[in-house]
Amino acid sequence: MPVLMSVLMHGTSVPRVVKSTRESRSSRPPKRGGVVVPLSVDKRYREFAAAFSFAGGTTPVAQSEHQTDEMIGLYTATKKSQVDALADDSKYYSAHIGSITSADQLLNDDRLRNYVYSAYGIDQSKWPRDTISQVLRSDPSDPNSYVNTTFASQLNGLKAQLAQAQSDVSAANSKIADYTAQLSQPGANVTQLKVQILVEKHHLESYATNISSLSDQIATINGFVDLAGAFEFSPDGSLPSGVSAQTAANVTITKQRFDDSKAAVYSAASPLNEAFAIRQFRTALLTVNSVDAFISTPDVYVFALGAVGLDPKEVSQATIKAVLESDLSDPKSYVHTLKDDRYVQLARAFNFDAKGNLTTPLVAQDAAEVLEITRDYVISAVKSASTASPQQQAAVRAQATKDATDYQEAIAGIDSVSDLLANRPMVDFILLAKGLDPRKVSTDFLKKIFASNLNDPKSFANTQSDLRFADIAASFNFDSKGNVARLPMMGPQQQDQFRETQANYLQQSLEQQQGDTNPGVRLALYFQRKAGDITSAYDILADKALSEVFRTTFNLPDQMAAMPIDQQAKFVDKFMKIKDLSDPAKVAKLLNRFSAMYDIKTSQSIGQGQSPLLSLFQGSSSGVSESTFLAIAKLRSRP
Secondary structure, three states: OOHHHHHHHHOOOOOOOOOOOOOOOOOOOOOOOOOOOOOOOOHHHHHHHHOOOOOOOOOOOOOOHHHHHHHHHHHHHHHHHHHHHHHHHHHHHHHHHHHOOEHHHHHHOHHHHHHHHHHOOOOOOOOOHHHHHHHHOOOOOOOOOHHHHHOHHHHHHHHHHHHHHHHHHHHHHHHHHHHHHHOOOOOOOHHHHHHHHHHHHHHHHHHHHHHHHHHHHHHHHHHHHHHHHHOOOOOOOEOOOOOOOOOHHHHHHHHHHHHHHOHHHHHHOOHHHHHHHHHHHHHHHOOOOEHHHHHOOHHHHHHHHHHOOOOOOOOOHHHHHHHHOOOOOOOOOHHHHOOOHHHHHHHHHOOEOOOOEEOOOOOOOOHHHHHHHHHHHHHHHHHHOOOOOHHHHHHHHHHHHHHHHHHHHHHHHOOEHHHHHHOHHHHHHHHHHOOOOHHHOOHHHHHHHHOOOOOOOOOOHHHOOOOHHHHHHHOOOEOOOOEEOOOOOEOOEOHHHHHHHHHHHHHHHHHHHHHOOOHHHHHHHHHHHHHHHOOOHHHHHOOHHHHHHHHHHOOOOHHHHHOOHHHHHHHHHHHOOHHHHHOHHHHHHHHHHHHHHHHHHOOOOHHHOOOHHHHHHHOOOOOOOHHHHHHHHHHHOOO
16 A cells, blocks of 8 residues: 555555565666756756657667566576476376377377477478378388388488598598698699688588488488387287387387477576576677667577577578567557567567667656656655654655655556556555545546547546546556557657646746736746645745745735744644645635635725636636636646
C-alpha cells in the first residue's frame, strides 16, 4: 500500500509501496530534453527547458540497462528450458518405447522419431522416411540386409577416399612449406613459387571439403548400421512375439547417444559457460551502434538470438536485420508478418530505427516523466504529514523516497496498459502523485482513460471534469492497442509536454487578461496554479502573492507579514491544511472564500451584483466576459 494511501486511511504510518520487479540498483535520472540548467537559476528556466525534448529526452542506446537485464534473464531461462525439454524428451522416450509394436508406429510418433533421429545423427531433411523405415527393419549381422547392401557396402570405398584425401592434405602442406622455404634462396623465381603456393592452397581447400563430405557420409552410414542394430524389428517392420522394440541395454545406449547429440545445449546451460557468455555479451554490447554492428558482433548476435530461442544457423542475417528495423507499432511491418513471437521479442529487446541506427529505448514512461511523477509523489507525501510530528514527517519522507525508487525500477518492466493496471500499487502511486484519491478511481474507469484518443477533444479522457486523468494517460507511451510504443513527437515536444505547455499558456493568459481588470482574479488563478506545488507553510510565506491570498482568505491583517517567520507559519498551519491543496475541489472552496473576502476587503458592494471574482469560481456568468469563459472552456477541454 502506498504511503499516501496509508496516511489517508490510517494516519502517518509508513508501509512499503511498489515492489520492484528486479534487484535494486543505483541510478541517476537523465537530463530532460538534453538540457542542463544550473539549480541556482530561476526555476522557471528549468521548467521551460523541461518542456522540450530537442535531444529526444533519452540517449539512444542499443539496449537500456533494463533491456539488458531482461535479455540476460531471458537467456538464462531459455537455456534452462532447453535442458528441461531434453529431460522431458528422455522421460517420454523411456515411458513409451516399450509400447511400440512396429517400425511404422515408432516413426508415426513425432517425439519418438525426433529423439531417435537425434540420437543416431539422422537429418530428416535429407533422408526419406521410407529409407529410415527399411534401415530399422534391417539386421546388421545379415550381409544381405538393406542396411548392409545399400550403405555398409560403401564404407570401405569411402574410407579409402578419406585416407587418400588426408594424404593429399599432408602432401600439399609439405609442398607449401618447401616452396615457402625456396622463396628466400638466392636466384629463386619468386613469382613462379608464389603461383605454386597459391595452387597448393587451392588444392588444400578442395581436399578439406572432400574430407568433410567423406567424414559426414561415413558417420551417417555408421549411424544407420547402429540404428539397425538398436532395434528388434523384423523385415516386415513388426516385432516377434514377446520381443520389445529395444533391449534395456539398447534403450540406455540410445538415451546416451541422444544426450551426446545435445552436448552443445548442455554445455551452454552450464553455470560456467553461461556466466562467460553473459560477460562477453555485456562487453560486446557497448560496441554496437547500428543493426549492421549488431549482426557482425557474434558475442551479441548469437547471445541475443539464443535468448529468444532462435538458432543463428537456421535464420538468415537479412531476416534479423529486417526484424530489428521494423516498426513494432505497425501491425503491417515485417516483424509481424513472420507470425512468430520470438522475432517480436528480439525487436523489442533492441532500439534501432527504420534505417538501422540507434534510437531511444522502448519504455512505458520516459525517464523525465518518471522523475516528475516520483517528485510529485514525494511532495504529496510531505503534504500529507504536514501536521505530524517531526519524527513522523521524517519517516513519511523516507518511505515516500523509497516508494519513488521502487516505482522507478518497477515501471521499467511495464509493457502495456494491462500490465500497468494489473499492478494496483503502481496505479495508486500514480494517482496519489497527481493528488487523486485511489479509493475513488476504479480500474475500469482507468481502462477507458487509457483507451481514449488524447488528440480528440470529445474523447472520454478529454471530456472528464478533472483533466488530471488525461494528463496521466499522456505521460505514458502506449499506442492505440495499449502496448508500449515509440510515440511520434509533436515538433520538439512529447505529447504530455505539448499538453502542459498549452495548458500553461491558457492559464497564464487567463491570469494576465483578468488581472488587468481585477487583480483579485489574477491572485486567485495564480494560487490555483501553484497550489499543487505547495508542501509547507513556508512555501506560501515565501511567495508574496500566495501569502496575500492566505491573509485575505482568513481575514488576517497585512501587518502579519512583519511577524517572525515561524510565528507566521503557525498561523498558516492553524487556518489551512497543506494536504488539502492537492485536492482541486478543496482549493476551489478556499478560493470561493478568498473571492468573497477580497470583495469585502476592497469595499465592493454585494448589492451591485455578484462580483466577477466570485463568479469566476462559482460558475455564474454575471460580471465575467465571454472571452474569460472561452479561455476557461479551452483550459478544461484541452486535447
